[in-house]
Amino acid sequence: MEGLLVETTQNVALEYQPASVGERILAYLIDFLVLMAWMIAVSAGMGVFSGRENLETVGVVAFFCLLLLPVLLYDLAMEALFNGQSIGKRALGLRVVMLDGRQPTLSAYLLRWLFRLLETSLFPFFGVIAIVTIAVNGKGQRLGDIAAKTTVVKLRPPVTLERVVAVPKVDPNYQVTYPEAAMLTDGDATTLLRALQKGVRMENEYLLAVAAEKAKGVTSITTDQDDAAFLRTLLRDHAHLALLGK
Numbered sequence: 426m427e428g429l430l431v432e433t434t435q436n437v438a439l440e441y442q443p444a445s446v447g448e449r450i451l452a453y454l455i456d457f458l459v460l461m462a463w464m465i466a467v468s469a470g471m472g473v474f475s476g477r478e479n480l481e482t483v484g485v486v487a488f489f490c491l492l493l494l495p496v497l498l499y500d501l502a503m504e505a506l507f508n509g510q511s512i513g514k515r516a517l518g519l520r521v522v523m524l525d526g527r528q529p530t531l532s533a534y535l536l537r538w539l540f541r542l543l544e545t546s547l548f549p550f551f552g553v554i555a556i557v558t559i560a561v562n563g564k565g566q567r568l569g570d571i572a573a574k575t576t577v578v579k580l581r582p583p584v585t586l587e588r589v590v591a592v593p594k595v596d597p598n599y600q601v602t603y604p605e606a607a608m609l610t611d612g613d614a615t616t617l618l619r620a621l622q623k624g625v626r627m628e629n630e631y632l633l634a635v636a637a638e639k640a641k642g643v644t645s646i647t648t649d650q651d652d653a654a655f656l657r658t659l660l661r662d663h664a665h666l667a668l669l670g671k
Contacts, residue, residue, distance in 0.1 A: 603658065624636065
């Protein structure tokens, strides 16, 4: 699937890769095993009190509150409380995000949850609708994602600038072109780096222009350098200043 280009809160372009169908299924299976373990543990615990009085009344309430309700609300609660991640998604490095890069709202999580109940309860098409929709959508979205304008993406490990910018150690002869590079956070630099890499690889001048414009907006730099050269210089300056501890 094609990567999704969104913007960070620092107004810098960032590319996400949508989770594949297989990754979504595996995350679902991990969550399913977690819920099964919970159900077994609660059922065993309730059995300890089987000899108490009023078991019939207390047992029904306990069964609903301790077993059925957590299972029913698991996806909604986990995603809303843990920034778009259930246990399965966290294990695979996946997260729910809005298509415009914002953190999903509670209403978005609620829409995803309501549609999940629909998508996984239509017998005999249990789960098939969601799988087919994700496979053909192009943005990794099931029906709930489409309604909520969300998707599930892979969280790539941070790329260290030392691996890709040619400033491996402090060079006393290095001349900083843009001191304003110190205004960039490491997160800003990483997202600019990814945009630069993709823009050069795909010869996408528009992507390079957008990334350069956002970088200039953050740093207030004015320059006549072309976008790719400006981004390379800015990232080298940032790496050098970071190594100096500035």
